[in-house]
Amino acid sequence: MTDTDNNSLPERKRGSGVKMVYAILRDEILDLVLPPGSPIDEVQLAERFKLSRTPIREALVRLAGEGLIDTLPNRSTMVSNIDFLNLHTFFEALVLMYRVTTRLAAQNHRPEDLSAIRGFHEDYAAAVQSRDALAMIATNAAFHAAIAEAGRNPYFTGLFRRLLDEGRRILRLYYQSYEEQFPQRFVDEHAEIIAAIEARDVEAADRLGKAHAEQIVEQVQKLFTRNNKLEIDL
């Protein structure tokens, strides 16, 4: 965990350091390369990225702002835990944002939005075909983020992106233990959603978005209860 990618170019532009550290750390957290509770050591990161502690620190402040890491004053910093006890609040917010963003996309999308959405739709279908669970997680999130962007409400897309990030962590946690997969059904639902958006059928988009979200939540909850049962059985 100490020396994974030291082969990065020693030539870096001024100001790119923070962004790079932020992006890499963010991905490692969301992909559970850094699992919840992992200690974050500034000095270690400074050595790894060959930077001083200052830009590392700035990246950490940003991550803390998004709730991805927790900082104990004067003491350690660690990757924030997933609050399993309050998962229902996460699902609650997720379902509503699925609904709202799909509805707004039907209302406000422009032609160019649809091609972006269709692109991610195809990526997702390909991931399902090849049974690549991690690709499914990523492309599904990208698909819905694109729909949210087409809805053109930055307040909603902001919250939704955060929820999708957190979902990426939760799903990854699950899929690393069990080789489950999203069913073909989700691909079909995505196609229906696209059709509703294109037809500017606001009510249908709302309904489909809600149903789709509830499907996903239900599946995740099913997987989790099974997961917990197995853990208890050990």
Place this chain on the structure above:
Amino acid sequence: MTDTDNNSLPERKRGSGVKMVYAILRDEILDLVLPPGSPIDEVQLAERFKLSRTPIREALVRLAGEGLIDTLPNRSTMVSNIDFLNLHTFFEALVLMYRVTTRLAAQNHRPEDLSAIRGFHEDYAAAVQSRDALAMIATNAAFHAAIAEAGRNPYFTGLFRRLLDEGRRILRLYYQSYEEQFPQRFVDEHAEIIAAIEARDVEAADRLGKAHAEQIVEQVQKLFTRNNKLEIDL
């Protein structure tokens, strides 16, 4: 603007500097002491707070994370502008969050929440009585934030707080040019909302929250169009 409060104690605890700078700057931005577009100079702030640039910088990174300031790479930093062209997206999100948080409060509140809510309700009524517009803005936001907390969904409360902050800026902008006031009607509506929450009447809470939000949005919009007309007339 250079030497407003230099009379702060020279004794500061380690780590309190960032929080202090963050809190003060945040308030100054939301109260329009620092209007949109104001340049933010790190060196100047460092002198003002008698700190080095490092903690100032950390506070600024946080503020940027919340969208309160905009940073041009390698160049200036300034208080973020209010996007008047897309105010409707703001109102859209605000109304939905009013609804959702009020609904959830009716569902999930605990006895101790109600006393907090009632406290802010009385503060608001007092502000209306004394025709103190700025106090109305602040206490109204606090009232609804308390309701959101009672709803116990951190994702919603997070977004809602940001919206209330932005609303504080918008209203302040308005109320500094015209001595308008929130009508007594809002006090009554607040009382109705409290009653619905206490009775755990979820549907009524939802309906009242929505209606209340729309009232506020309508009033603000009315004020703005009048404002704009006057400006055009000049």
Place this chain on the structure above:
DNA sequence: TGTATTTTTCTTGTCGACAAATAAAATACA
């Protein structure tokens, strides 16, 4: 006089070092 190029100025981004705060280790004492 107007435009292109160089120089200067000013602000930011990064660095290495030091001091405070806390935890861990070591010592004293019963």
Place this chain on the structure above:
DNA sequence: TGTATTTTATTTGTCGACAAGAAAAATACA
């Protein structure tokens, strides 16, 4: 041997300084 106290070690928070980038000013040139 077990607890309280001191000492050491480790990590964070802050500092002052320096260099890179970009705008503004100054200069050269037509």
